[in-house]
Amino acid sequence: MSPLELRFRLRELRERAGLSQEALAEKAGTSQVTVWRLESGTSRRIDFDLLDRLARALGVRSEELGAFFERTRG
Structure with missing residues (x-):
């Protein structure tokens, strides 16, 4: 996952959770x-x-974290 993809994914998850950046x-x-x-x-x-x-904090399952970070590292 590129930094650009990370930024959109993070925003998507935050908005889906109904959270402001501050929250x-x-x-x-x-x-x-x-x-x-x-x-x-x-x-x-x-x-x-x-x-x-x-x-x-966004409720992403721990199984998803490994793949999320591996894609982000590249």
């Missing part, structure tokens, strides 16, 4: 600015621990 950030233990940077594609660094927390 997702709070659930994941990060800042709204961090979520915004990931969704806008301005973040150059992907922190896999943060992506794990975001995915869990």
Whole structure:
């Protein structure tokens, strides 16, 4: 998954969950600015621990996380 695909996937999951960027950030233990940077594609660094927390906050099953991160690493 490219950074562009990641940004759209993250936004899609967040909107599907009915969460604002601020609400997702709070659930994941990060800042709204961090979520915004990931969704806008301005973040150059992907922190896999943060992506794990975001995915869990969005209700993504743990089995899906491995494939999600493997695609993101490439």
